[in-house]
Amino acid sequence: MEVILLERVEKLGQIGDVVTVKNGFARNYLLPNKKALRANEANKKVFESNRAKIEADNAEKRSEAEKASKGVDGKTVQLIRQASNVGALYGSVSARDIVEALEAEGAKVTKSQVVLDRPIKAIGMHEVKIALHPEVAVTVKVNVARSPEEAELQAQGVDVMASMFEREEAGFTEAFDPNAEPGTVPEEPAAEAPAATTEGESDEA
DSSP: OEEEESSOBTTTBOTTOEEEOOHHHIIIIITTTTSEEEOSHHHHHHHHHHHHHHHHHHHHHHHHHHHHHTTTTTOEEEEEOOBOTTSEEEEEEOHHHHHHHHHHTTOOOOGGGEEOSSOEEESEEEEEEEEEETTEEEEEEEEEESSHHHHHHHHTTOOHHHHHHHHHHHHHHHHOOTTSOTTOOOOOOOOHHHHHHHHHHHHHO
């Protein structure tokens, strides 16, 4: 389907560009979100007659987004979540979680502005793109940890999972006994048993 873009769309084009897209993408995303019009003759005339206003409105929104970006760009938010010993979250961090965390820090964004290709499912420092406008995007850091102390370490650049894995490896190597049965406590050698047998043999003799 051919459409006329009403705003810049990443990897597609700028305002006024006529581009060909898949029908589903146009019907499900571009058209209902007023990001484009079907490129028929009537719409082309409507667009050209309103082009100056469309471009002026876009410039105003871009200016507002640039001002708002100063309160968002580079922010770090902290999210405490339960996770397994290997750092996998019991659940995940969604766009809504990030919106709420940013709001708590005084930065207002909408869920649709959070560009999250897939939910965050592991602890660590994650960079997330925030698209405040089609032409204005910033990056925030999301510090996902199991405790405030762990979050503090990660904020200082410590790879918590790597250091934890190294500690466990070291501890496991020191304590490992290849001959021990799982769950058993090593016993002292039974020194008296052979002696008892020897006495019994001498009695019979």
